[in-house]
Amino acid sequence: MAKNSIFSRIFKIGKSNANAALDALEDPQKMLDQSVRDYSNNIAEAESAVVQTIGNLRMQEEDYKKAVQDAQQWGNKALAASNKAEEFVAAGDAANAQKFNQLATVAIQRQMASEKTAANLEPAITSQRQVVEKLKTGLDTMKTKRQELISKRDELVARARNAKTQSQMMEAVKALDMSDPTSEIGRFESKIRADEAKVLGAAELAASSLDSQFAALEDLGESTEIEARLAAIKASSNILEEAPATPAVEAAAPEVSEIEARLAAMKKNNAQGV
Numbered sequence: 001m002a003k004n005s006i007f008s009r010i011f012k013i014g015k016s017n018a019n020a021a022l023d024a025l026e027d028p029q030k031m032l033d034q035s036v037r038d039y040s041n042n043i044a045e046a047e048s049a050v051v052q053t054i055g056n057l058r059m060q061e062e063d064y065k066k067a068v069q070d071a072q073q074w075g076n077k078a079l080a081a082s083n084k085a086e087e088f089v090a091a092g093d094a095a096n097a098q099k100f101n102q103l104a105t106v107a108i109q110r111q112m113a114s115e116k117t118a119a120n121l122e123p124a125i126t127s128q129r130q131v132v133e134k135l136k137t138g139l140d141t142m143k144t145k146r147q148e149l150i151s152k153r154d155e156l157v158a159r160a161r162n163a164k165t166q167s168q169m170m171e172a173v174k175a176l177d178m179s180d181p182t183s184e185i186g187r188f189e190s191k192i193r194a195d196e197a198k199v200l201g202a203a204e205l206a207a208s209s210l211d212s213q214f215a216a217l218e219d220l221g222e223s224t225e226i227e228a229r230l231a232a233i234k235a236s237s238n239i240l241e242e243a244p245a246t247p248a249v250e251a252a253a254p255e256v257s258e259i260e261a262r263l264a265a266m267k268k269n270n271a272q273g274v
Contacts, residue, residue, distance in 0.1 A: 028160040032153040039149055043142045050135040057128040064121040071114035078107030228269055232262035 085100035236258040 029157045032156060036146070036149055036153055039142075039146050043139070043146055046135070046139050046142060050132070050139055053128065053135055054132050057125065057132055060121055060125050060128060064118050064125055067114045067118035067121060071111045071118060074107045074111035074114060078104045078111060080104075081107055228265045229262065232258065232265045235261045235265065 081100045081104035085097045085104060088094075088097035088100060
């Protein structure tokens with residue numbers, strides 16, 4: 001059972017491969033052209049048969065016509081011989097009378113044979129005429145079918161060419177899709193964007209570094225200002241301690257002196273490069 005199954009599968013595989021090979025070898029245009037040629041050959045054979053049949057019919061018609069004519073002629077000859085025999089009988093010439101009676105008999109026999117021939121030919125001719133008409137009709141039908149086959153062949157060949165062209169176009173489009181240059185552009189764009197991102201990151205990192213430096217400078221300036229203010233406060237305190245007492249109107253003078261002292265201290269420190 002298993003062996004039969006294996007052989008069956010092998011047979012199916014071989015058959016499918018053979019059918020696939022035949023399908024690959026079947027060019028629609030060549031196959032249709034061959035069909036048109038085969039059908040044209042059939043029509044040519046049919047025409048030859050029709051021509052032969054018509055020829056046979058015409059010969060039978062000629063034979064029938066000749067048989068009818070012969071029958072009429074032999075009838076005339078029989079009548080003439082019979083009349084001649086009667087003349088010899090009237091004349092008392094028994095020998096010639098018998099002779100012409102025999103000729104009249106032979107003529108009548110020939111007339112009967114010709115009539116029989118015509119009678120035998122008549123139904124054959126009638127039947128042959130019907131056959132010829134059918135063959136002519138069939139031949140006309142075959143010619144019409146051949147024209148339809150040619151038209152269908154042209155239509156199918158055009159459709160096959162169109163399908164082949166569309167298939168080639170689809171293959172070309174598929175190839176374009178597979179090797180789409182825009183994909184390369186996208187890849188390069190991604191790479192460039194990555195590089196740009198790196199530049200932005202580096203710039204931001206550098207900016208943050210500069211900000212930290214400026215922040216350090218600001219912290220340093222703030223410390224310097226604090227020291228300057230402390231020095232100014234100390235200097236102002238010393239000035240207030242050493243200054244003599246003044247009227248209440250001049251009580252606001254130390255504030256002016258503190259501002260000037262602060263400015264002087266800041267200028268001094270600035271000059272020293274602190």
